[in-house]
Amino acid sequence: MGLIAPLFLQLAQMALVLAAAPLLTGFVRTLKARLQRRAGPPLLQVYRDLAKLTVKDAIVATDASWLFRIAPYLIFATTWVAASLVPSFGTNLLFSWSGDLIVIVALLGSARFFQMLAALDIGTAFGGIGASREAMFASLAEPAMLMIVFTVALVAGSSQLSDIATFMHSGAAGLRLSLALGLVALVIVALAETGRFPVDNPATHLELTMVHEAMVLEYSGRHLALIELANALKLLLYISLIASIFAPFGIAALGAAPEALALGLVAYGVKLAFGAIMLAGFETAIAKMRVFRVPNFIGAALMLALLGTLLLFVSATL
């Protein structure tokens, strides 16, 4: 196998996540609308919104510094790279060696860092509120995420996602309590990080309750388009991450035949759809949490992941 085919596959994965992310977000929105007896927007509305925002003028606050202008590009770039490193339809792609869980945590962490700086930069009250809430949640979600990484890495013997997915796919892991704890913790972290219920309301128009939306309130035009796209990518990333660690079935191995790749692609689509359905159902059935309850909620994820790691030190088979 030469260099061209793996490179092509890697580029295909990058293009795939970028193209599929708005569809996934649109799918969740449509599902939620249907569950609430509304017709909801068309499936492709997110693409149209992005196209509309791209051609619109970007209005920048007079107090904004250069940071405010470059932040959307940084946020988008880091999130896109992170999303492309998570195995989707195949493992051991060309750049898989860099697809380490800790790298992904760090990439998302930098995206958040720039988002918070940009929110504080313009000096409006809502930017400050959003950034302070985000910091409060992130200070618990990030350690929880790292504990999850440790749990999974201890089981799989590697923190590289491609290796983890291959290991999990082989069935060698078996049923483990620590992995179950890790899964629950990862779902909680994913909900918090992607700004979904019960932590944040992605559809709210109430400025005072916003977290993520409050931070991006002053963005418009192409800047907003990039942030929205990064947000969609983040949702896709977390569903892919959960799928590649805990449900890697159908995933194609290195140098697999085109049929296996096609199967991997179909399996990936099914996993995303399943994730979207679960998310929409969950968000419909639950109310948003009081802001000060959220640390308890994310704290539970931290404790579960910690417990998972500790169990592995007690016994390697748990």
Added chain:
Amino acid sequence: MFVAIWAERDGDAGVVHLAGRRDGGAAAEVVSLVTSGLHFPSIGRHHPSAILMERAIQDLHGLIADGLPDPRPWLDHRSTYEFKPVIGAGVHQIPVGPVHAGTIEPGHFRFSVNGETIVRLETRLGYTHKGTLGLMRGKPINQAAQLAGRVSGDSTVAYAFAFVRAVEQALGVVVPPRTIVLRGIMAELERLANHFGDLGAICNDAGFPLINAHGAVLRERVLRLSAACFGHRLMMDRIVPGGVAVDLADGDTKALTTALPALLAQFERLVELYDKTASLQDRVVGTGRLDPAIARRLGCGGPVGRASGQDFDARRDISYLPYDILPIVVPCFTSGDVDARVRVRMVEIRQSVALILALLDTLPDGPLRTPLPDDASPRAGSATVEGFRGDIFAHVRVSDGHVAGSFLRDPSWFLWPALEVAIEGNIVADFPLCNKSFNAGYSGCDL
């Protein structure tokens, strides 16, 4: 109880009218005072609920309330508004509005917060001044009634009802029995539609849009039913001086008697969902508590007052027609939180359906209107009607078939100050929820 204070001015002469109500179910009484110079003694010194209205009097008529504790302008937006200073380490301000992200009326909220905790909230209204009372002055009574129905669109029936009752009291008109019952049906349909909408909107602001979706469907059904029965979704201009403008056909009576119990059955399923969703209960119970003593001091009526121990409902306590013949159960809670305000509305929804069915049952035949007498002598009348937000007070002076002066007092005058008190110590993110549970109107107190 303080009910309302308003003024009129003619050149250098000012008249200030004060309406009050004795405890124990008497109708409101009005006393008038001719001002000495342009000054009158402030009632707000003793009744904090009067402060906003006296500030409005100062702005609208240039009269001066002596001793008014808070003399800042209210409706007059020409000068810079001095918000009350909040001093302390780490206290900062969050300005919200008057332009909001949602489609709501304009109002500015100034939060002084310490971290997430609200130390003080000040509301700044007066962005929708329409001069309704000025427009009504000098108009024929029928036209003035139409204007009265446009003070607050969601309470158009209650406003028209209050205004025409005041006119009828002034002129000594007795309306036909069929009219009385039809007015009651319309008033209850309006309450039903608004309570359904509020129930959903409150849950939506707690981040539970499912109940909002169903609440909106229920509200829409009531509106369509109203359109089918009375020819207008909000039943605007359906209550006219001396009677009602439309009759209820026999077919429509049947439509109401079959549709309303079905709506109620759907509603009960929502109540069950509300009770059983732990995450929703966690948001509403204990949030935005309004102390009963403060509710009394600020004169809060309606669901907000009843959720805070104010056992008053104009339908029962002033017992105007057609409610004098019907038993009215007034739900009254003392917890004063968002949950209590939701539960008051739930009981009132059931009650309204029962009332409509009972009224339909007794619907007598007969004419729809009594012509107004051609009496040129100046007379005055007043009336109180229970709208969905609380009691609406109307006072009118008529002369020669025209309105010489009138005042319509919205319950929201007393709700906004109460909201400012109830929100203290809550967190910023809970404000939309508390605000929606009060659902104070902007238009009604911005005449």
